[in-house]
Amino acid sequence: MAEKTKKQEKEKKKKLPFKRTVSNTVFALRQIWEASPVYFVGYYVMTFIYAPLDFLTGTYLIRMIVNGVEKNTPHEKIITYMLIVGAVQLTVNMISNYFWNVVNAGMYEQIGAKIQKKLFNKAQSVELACYENPAFYDKYVKAMDEAYNRTRKVMQTLDDLIWRLITLACNSFLLFFIDPWLIPFGVFPLLLGFLRRWINKLNHNIAVERKPIDRRIRYVRRTFYLGEYSKEMRMGNMYLRMLDELKATYYDFKAMLRRHALKRALAKYLQSIGLEVICVMGAMLYAVWSTVARGTMTVGDCIVILGSIGTISYCLSNAVQTFADFGEHSLFMEDVRNFLDYETKLTSPEGAPKAEKGDICFENVSFRYEGADSDTLKNVSLTLKQGEHIALVGQNGSGKTTLVKLLLRLYDVNEGKITLGGTDIREIDLDSYRESFSCVFQDFKIFSMSVEQNVFLRRRREGDRELAEYALKESGAYDKIATLEKGIDTTLTREFDENGANLSIGEQQKVSLARVFAEDTPFAVLDEPSSALDPIAEHKMFENMMRAAKGRSVVFISHRLSSAVDADRIYLMDGGTISECGTHAELMAQNGKYAEMFRLQAESYIGKEAAVQ
Numbered sequence: 191m192a193e194k195t196k197k198q199e200k201e202k203k204k205k206l207p208f209k210r211t212v213s214n215t216v217f218a219l220r221q222i223w224e225a226s227p228v229y230f231v232g233y234y235v236m237t238f239i240y241a242p243l244d245f246l247t248g249t250y251l252i253r254m255i256v257n258g259v260e261k262n263t264p265h266e267k268i269i270t271y272m273l274i275v276g277a278v279q280l281t282v283n284m285i286s287n288y289f290w291n292v293v294n295a296g297m298y299e300q301i302g303a304k305i306q307k308k309l310f311n312k313a314q315s316v317e318l319a320c321y322e323n324p325a326f327y328d329k330y331v332k333a334m335d336e337a338y339n340r341t342r343k344v345m346q347t348l349d350d351l352i353w354r355l356i357t358l359a360c361n362s363f364l365l366f367f368i369d370p371w372l373i374p375f376g377v378f379p380l381l382l383g384f385l386r387r388w389i390n391k392l393n394h395n396i397a398v399e400r401k402p403i404d405r406r407i408r409y410v411r412r413t414f415y416l417g418e419y420s421k422e423m424r425m426g427n428m429y430l431r432m433l434d435e436l437k438a439t440y441y442d443f444k445a446m447l448r449r450h451a452l453k454r455a456l457a458k459y460l461q462s463i464g465l466e467v468i469c470v471m472g473a474m475l476y477a478v479w480s481t482v483a484r485g486t487m488t489v490g491d492c493i494v495i496l497g498s499i500g501t502i503s504y505c506l507s508n509a510v511q512t513f514a515d516f517g518e519h520s521l522f523m524e525d526v527r528n529f530l531d532y533e534t535k536l537t538s539p540e541g542a543p544k545a546e547k548g549d550i551c552f553e554n555v556s557f558r559y560e561g562a563d564s565d566t567l568k569n570v571s572l573t574l575k576q577g578e579h580i581a582l583v584g585q586n587g588s589g590k591t592t593l594v595k596l597l598l599r600l601y602d603v604n605e606g607k608i609t610l611g612g613t614d615i616r617e618i619d620l621d622s623y624r625e626s627f628s629c630v631f632q633d634f635k636i637f638s639m640s641v642e643q644n645v646f647l648r649r650r651r652e653g654d655r656e657l658a659e660y661a662l663k664e665s666g667a668y669d670k671i672a673t674l675e676k677g678i679d680t681t682l683t684r685e686f687d688e689n690g691a692n693l694s695i696g697e698q699q700k701v702s703l704a705r706v707f708a709e710d711t712p713f714a715v716l717d718e719p720s721s722a723l724d725p726i727a728e729h730k731m732f733e734n735m736m737r738a739a740k741g742r743s744v745v746f747i748s749h750r751l752s753s754a755v756d757a758d759r760i761y762l763m764d765g766g767t768i769s770e771c772g773t774h775a776e777l778m779a780q781n782g783k784y785a786e787m788f789r790l791q792a793e794s795y796i797g798k799e800a801a802v803q
């Protein structure tokens with residue numbers, strides 16, 4: 191907890207140097223420029239036209255009419271001026287309408303999509319370890335949440351700044367022209383800049399401290415609406431704990447507000463006193479005194495001064511705010527940039543050779559998860575000869591899945607090396623290396639897409655219906671898929687399609703297994719591919735699997751040791767090391783832990799006597 195508070199303190203003190211703020215602002219603007227230069231230019235051209243026009247059709251027109259009436263100016267002159275201003279405004283309105291509604295229709299989404307695409311591409315390339323690092327994950331979520339919004343806010347803030355500077359210049363010029371003594375009233379808000387900065391800092395602190403709370407709220411929400419949690423949520427009283435968690439987030443949120451909200455209210459109050467009482471009221475008194483008592487000002491001037499002073503103080507105080515806003519946006523853009531600039535550690539050297547068939551060897555491999563106290567794999571050595579089928583068995587937590595993750599280069603080893611055909615896999619082109627594997631994971635996922643798309647995880651196969659059907663038949667899923675009205679075109683899950691199919695876990699597993707049949711990669715990894723199947727389906731699936739895998743190198747993990755019997759070699763893992771290795775017959779003859787486990791499992795299927803025979 192103390193550590194958490196320290197971390198938050200550190201975040202709070204975070205302030206970017208001016209140069210970095212400018213650079214982040216330019217970065218945000220560049221994103222929009224790259225997405226659509228037309229939109230970018232059009233956006234600001236409109237402001238350069240609109241801001242002076244606003245002054246001319248508002249403040250300046252009023253002054254001219256009132257002064258004109260007071261000084262008996264010929265009404266034709268006034269009307270002519272009004273007609274010209276009206277005509278210009280109509281024309282500009284027409285152009286801007288065309289720009290916003292025709293040229294830029296849908297531009298928001300287009301720009302948002304381009305920025306999201308950059309982030310998704312990055313997210314796809316970062317190593318799995320990043321997802322397990324809360325600090326990185328927070329940054330990732332923040333970047334995803336804020337990227338587009340903040341980019342647009344930077345654009346709007348710059349637009350506001352331009353607008354305000356033009357309006358400020360027009361009104362200041364007018365005031366200076368009427369009475370230079372009015373200028374100090376307008377400039378006063380600049381002195382209140384420190385209050386702006388304070389408010390801005392508080393806003394940022396609130397936003398930063400909200401993030402982890404929001405993350406917990408989102409998690410609780412997920413447990414209520416995602417199907418995968420629904421059974422546990424109903425069968426126990428987990429939902430009560432989740433509601434408690436929700437309540438806890440509410441208290442944390444309130445505590446966070448207590449820390450900052452009162453200070454923010456005070457800062458805003460002081461600011462409004464400074465602006466409204468000293469600046470606007472002071473100028474009003476001076477203008478009324480000059481008009482009524484001294485007679486040095488016309489009524490028209492007095493009226494526009496009241497408006498102009500308000501406008502100037504608003505523009506100035508907001509120009510200060512604008513810079514503070516740039517600072518705030520920049521802090522968020524920093525997260526986005528950090529995320530985009532993050533250099534993925536799992537890479538391969540430029541021009542690295544493509545993966546080819548060959549033997550895979552683990553040579554004295556050790557591995558520790560980030561933040562863990564001890565190694566999950568310790569000095570593991572094993573060989574998968576080309577075309578061999580090896581089985582990894584062992585108790586839960588013994589490191590089988592971790593070994594597979596290293597094999598797939600989802601993580602890199604800490605010590606030792608893994609080689610393919612004698613070359614360290616870190617020296618082989620990563621994409622081609624991963625492409626040479628077909629996998630079924632223990633925690634496989636079905637996507638809310640068609641059956642066919644779920645079978646072809648790699649797009650190049652899309653459209654090959656014959657192959658999809660073959661793969662589904664081999665994995666045993668086809669019988670079920672054939673009963674669905676749209677067959678392999680049926681959408682899986684009903685999340686986006688009310689006619690979608692909700693398959694049982696076993697059926698889903700068969701569909702995910704079809705992915706292996708649909709690819710003729712040189713390597714296949716099957717991590718508990720049949721955990722959701724009944725023993726008969728499992729047996730059939732294994733037969734099919736091994737037939738399809740002929741000629742391929744296969745690593746499979748199965749809790750049912752009977753499926754390991756035919757493997758070329760079995761590795762028994764225990765506490766992150768390989769404790770036994772050999773064929774089924776060899777290991778049974780050794781009469782070690784494998785033999786004991788095998789007998790125990792056989793007993794539970796066929797009875798004690800039969801197992802002993």
Ligand code: ADP
Pocket residue numbers: 322559560562566584585586587588589590591592593
């Ligand atoms: P198995 O597949 O044999 O059940 P795993 O390889 O999944 O075993 O896990 C081995 C050990 O590594 C376990 O103690 C597990 O808690 C730990 N472990 C697995 N994944 C992670 C992770 N992402 N971060 C930290 N520890 C992990």
